[in-house]
Amino acid sequence: KEAETQQKLANVVIxxxxxxxxxxxxxxxxxxxxxxxxxGVDKLIAGVPELxxxxxxxxxxxxxxxxxxxxxxxxxxxxxxxxxxxxxxxVDGIVITHGTDTLEETAYFLNLVEKTDKPIVVVGSMRxxxxxxxxxxLNLYNAVAVASDKQSRGKxxxxxxxxxxxxxxxxxxxxxxxxxxxxxxxxxxxMVVEGKSYWFRxxxxxxxxxxxxxxxxxxxxxxxxxxxxxxxxxxxxxxALAQNGAKALIHAGxxxxxxxxxxxxxLQELRKNGVQIIRSxxxxxxxxxxxxAEQPDDKNDWVxxxxxxxxxxxxxxxxxxxxTQDSKELQRIFWEY
Ligand SMILES: NC(=O)CC[C@H](N)C(=O)O
Numbered sequence: 001k002e003a004e005t006q007q008k009l010a011n012v013v014i015x016x017x018x019x020x021x022x023x024x025x026x027x028x029x030x031x032x033x034x035x036x037x038x039x040g041v042d043k044l045i046a047g048v049p050e051l052x053x054x055x056x057x058x059x060x061x062x063x064x065x066x067x068x069x070x071x072x073x074x075x076x077x078x079x080x081x082x083x084x085x086x087x088x089x090x091v092d093g094i095v096i097t098h099g100t101d102t103l104e105e106t107a108y109f110l111n112l113v114e115k116t117d118k119p120i121v122v123v124g125s126m127r128x129x130x131x132x133x134x135x136x137x138l139n140l141y142n143a144v145a146v147a148s149d150k151q152s153r154g155k156x157x158x159x160x161x162x163x164x165x166x167x168x169x170x171x172x173x174x175x176x177x178x179x180x181x182x183x184x185x186x187x188x189x190x191m192v193v194e195g196k197s198y199w200f201r202x203x204x205x206x207x208x209x210x211x212x213x214x215x216x217x218x219x220x221x222x223x224x225x226x227x228x229x230x231x232x233x234x235x236x237x238x239x240a241l242a243q244n245g246a247k248a249l250i251h252a253g254x255x256x257x258x259x260x261x262x263x264x265x266x267l268q269e270l271r272k273n274g275v276q277i278i279r280s281x282x283x284x285x286x287x288x289x290x291x292x293a294e295q296p297d298d299k300n301d302w303v304x305x306x307x308x309x310x311x312x313x314x315x316x317x318x319x320x321x322x323x324t325q326d327s328k329e330l331q332r333i334f335w336e337y
Contacts, residue, residue: 030128068099095143102311145197183285223246235263255281278304
């Protein structure tokens with residue numbers, strides 16, 4: 001009988017990378033003061049025995065770090081392992097446990113480069129498993145539920161936090177400390193309740209199987225950096241980043257990606273020297289940058305990031321620049337993904 005149920009259940013692999021979902025604090029009252037990336041994947045799985053009702057689950061420890069320390073090489077390593085598993089006949093879905101600080105970057109990266117329609121779900125938690133009202137167990141249960149559900153196929157990389165199913169492209173950490181940390185300007189795609197998914201929206205942007213990018217063809221990512229716009233800003237950071245080897249600079253601009261008159265000449269000069277300039281907005285949850293609004297992008301030969309926040313714009317620029325150095329092509333890619 002047990003063998004029969006196992007056959008019917010989906011096979012889900014949990015790739016663990018660290019973060020608070022693998023965190024541990026000294027006392028149950030430590031919801032914010034604790035060490036991330038302490039608990040191994042087998043212990044995480046053993047902590048939620050109900051996972052066995054949803055899927056045949058097995059775990060792999062890909063790395064064990066706090067997500068603010070994830071490097072481009074880590075992204076490539078994870079992306080390549082996801083692709084290998086997605087090709088395997090006996091894998092139906094993949095869950096990635098991840099720190100929440102850069103979860104949105106990894107989810108968007110995978111959304112761009114994984115050529116599969118199998119569900120890929122990225123999940124984290126805001127409180128360590130040792131804390132009162134820890135959220136990791138339920139978030140993980142929901143992630144495995146979504147990853148084992150055929151309905152989740154072909155919808156791009158997903159994020160399950162706080163009972164919601166979010167698009168990995170759109171979602172961003174908008175609140176810290178609280179468990180309702182992840183929001184999208186365009187709303188969640190659905191809800192997951194007691195192991196069942198309820199869908200309401202589909203992504204309109206190109207992703208996974210419809211993407212022109214493929215992790216198998218990417219062996220390194222170019223250096224792309226971010227500089228922040230604010231009152232009284234100088235061009236020091238922009239120049240220093242370029243001097244240090246940045247192939248593209250993401251301007252984390254004020255408002256609709258506006259650029260201070262003290263910074264404009266440096267960015268024009270850098271573009272002439274071959275550095276791509278990409279204007280985004282650091283407005284929380286709703287930056288929206290249009291070409292030639294605020295700055296003459298056609299004249300300057302700059303690119304706009306549209307609704308992508310600066311950290312997501314960095315991911316797309318890196319992936320795009322593995323294929324093209326042409327600013328018009330880059331702009332097309334920024335409209336389509
Ligand atoms: N809630 C979290 O996961 C944050 C922990 C840590 N800073 C990380 O991103 O991995």
